Amino acid sequence: MATAMAGRGLSFIRNIFHSRLQVPGVGPQQLSCVHTTTSLESKHWERRNLKVYPPQLPDEPRRPAEIHHSRRQIKYSKDKMWYLAKMIRGMSIDEAVAQLEFNDKKGAKIMKEVLLEAQEMAVKNHNVEFKSNLYVAESFSSKGMYLKRIRYHGRGMFGIMDKVYCHYFVKLVEGSPPKKEEKTSFDQAKEYVQGLKNRTIIHSL
C-alpha cells in the first residue's frame, strides 16, 4: 500500500535515523535498510507493472495477468473515495464500470476513467486477450498532499483548513471474479459451538 506523508516531517525523521545509525561506528555500507521516501519520488504501485516473470513451462497453469494503475492528487476526500472503492472490490470490470456510471458521487466519474484507462492499458501493453475478462482484485484510496489555508472564525480565532486530495489505486487481474463463499448463520453458529467444545484445560488431571 502506498503511504503518503508530509514531506517536511519525513525528512526530519530520515535525518534522525541517519544520525542514529551512523553513530555506533558502523560503516555506511552496513546501514540497516530503513526505507523512508516520499510518495512524490517513488511510485511503488506503478513500478509493480514493470516486474517481468520468467517464461512458464508448458505444463504449468497459465499465470493470470495483473495490471496496476493509479491516479494521484484527485481533488476529493479519501474517506468519501473509500466508499466507492469498497463497493467495486471483487466485481468484474464491466459490472464495476456500470455501477460507477450511474453513481451520483463526484469520485465515481474519476474512478470510472481510471478503470477504463487500466482496461485499455491491459489490452495494449500487457497482452490481455479479452478486455471483459478482467476483475477488480484490489481497490483502495489514500491521502494525497494537502494544501493548507486559513479559515477565519469569530473573535480573532482561526482554523487551518485542509484542501484535501487523495490517490486512488486499482489492480485488475485477468479471469473471472472469485466467488464469495456465503456462510449461513446456522454454519457460523455451528462453528462457534465447535470452538467452545474444543477447549481443553492443560496440565489437568
Place this chain on the structure above:
Amino acid sequence: MAMHMRRTLLVLRRATCNSLKNSETPLDVRHPIPVLLPLRTKKRCFIPPAVGMKAKKGVDPEAKARAAGIVFRQQYMERPINIACTAGIFDPYVPPEGDARLSTLSKEGLKQRTEQLRQSAASQLAFRKIKEHDSEFSTKNFAERAQEIFTEAHYALTQFNKEKLHSLVTERCYPEMTRGNRYKTIHWRFIESLEPPRVVHARCPDMVSKGNLYGQVTVRMHSKQTLAIYDRFGRLMLGSEEQPKDVLEYLVMERHIVNPYGRWRLHGKIVPSWAPAKDPIVKTVMIPGPDLKPGEEFDALNYEVPKPAAVQWNK
C-alpha cells in the same frame, strides 16, 4: 480590520469612563486621554505560506547588470549532435520474385544466381568508393561478417545488452528492434545457415555535405532460426521453442565510411512484397470494423477483412 477598530473603541470608552468616574481629580486638570491604544489581535501561530505570498515584482538582474556596466558575451544555445547513421535505406534493393523458391540447379535458378553484382553498375561504383576509403573491404568476406554481426546482435537482444546492441546495430535500427520488447522475454536461436550469405546490392549516399559518405550494403541470407516471445507474465505470445523456421532475409549493413572509427552495423531489413505472411500471434485481436453511417447495419457474415497491399517495405 473591523476587529481592531471595535477593540480600540471599547478600550477608549472604558478609559473615558474610568477617567470620568475618578472623582478625586480636580476639574481643571485635563488628563491627556489616550486617543489610540495599540492593541494586538490574536497572534497567528500558523499562517499557511500561500496566504502570505503576494505578487512579487521581479527584480530584473539583467537590467541591473547592464546598469552596472557588466557586459556578457553572447551565449550560443547550441548542442553538438553526432549523426552516425542515415535515416533510411537509399535506393533499396528489389529482390527478384521467387528468390528462394527455385533451386539453384535448374536453369532459372542459375540465371538468377548469375544476375549478380556485375549487372548493377551503381553497386559497382559504390563498392569502388568504399574500397577507396577502406582498403580491407572485400565482397567475399563481408557477407560472412554480416551474418556474424546479425547473429550477435540478436543474441544481445535476447539478453537485452544495450551497449553491445548499440555497437552492432545503428541508431535507426535500434528502436525498431527493441520497441515493446523491454518487458518481454525473447528466446531466439540461430540453428544453421542453409545457403552461404551473398552480397547483392550496395549504395554509397552522401548526407548533408558532399563528402560525407555512408555505405549501405545489402546481404541476402537464407537460414534456419527458432523464435519464441514470452510476455511479461511468462506466457507464450509468438512462435515456439522447438519448431525451427527457414528464413530468407535481406539485411542492410551500414557504415559511416569517412569516419575512421566507423563500424559496419546492421541498419535494417528489406521485406519483399512477395514475402509469405507471418504466423499469427497466440491471442485473438479485435480489428476495428468499418465506419457506418447512422442507419446502416453491420453485416458480420458478408464482411471481408481488408488486407493490406503487398508492397515492399523496409524493416
